[in-house]
Amino acid sequence: MSVKQVVRQHYQAVVDLAQGVTIQVPSEGWIRTVRKALGMSGAQLARRMGVTRARIAQAEQAELEGGITLKSMQATAEAMGCRFVYAFVPPDTIEKVILAQARKRAEAIVATAGKHMALEDQAVTGSRNGQEVIRLTNELIHDMPPDFWQDK
Incomplete structure (x- = not known):
């Protein structure tokens, strides 16, 4: 595990404390x-x-x-004798928010590739597409490319 990933996990743990509030x-x-x-x-x-x-x-x-x-x-x-607090509260754990974004990106990539392959008469089966989405999702989570949060 890289230093960058360890640091990201630390930040995720901090944010996850607000989850459910x-x-x-x-x-x-x-x-x-x-x-x-x-x-x-x-x-x-x-x-x-x-x-x-x-x-x-x-x-x-x-x-x-x-x-x-x-x-x-x-x-x-x-x-007024109070303490002011503000927070960003994710709908779920940060890990699940990242997973959802990675899956969304992976599905878009597979769909685009599928269109191109169908045009060339090389369509891929649904189960193969599903496997590729899982593979790409894991790759995107691990690598987190600079455009990870850009919706295309």
Whole structure:
């Protein structure tokens, strides 16, 4: 196993820790929801942050619209005695996400080759295609060419 593969496995393990986590964003957004849960007014939060009440209202709106910065979310969370956390949560393990992409690429390659071979009257059977998809999938996972994540 190469150093590059060991490093990639380490990163995969870190990301896989988030797998299965499900947290719904409250309909009013985190800032307003936590502020209300604490019984804190917008003016009180503004004083704690050294900003105006209007700035708190703007932050709450920006969060709902997806336009707030991570830095602002962190500062607001800290002003409310909270810790701000963000994550990318894959739908499954990173290994399975990679496998799905490799299989997709392998199937596309085999399909393209199959079209060319059929034009030359050298069509390949379905079971042979399946074997080739498996072989190419494993090769793509192992080698991960530079264009691995490019959908063609």
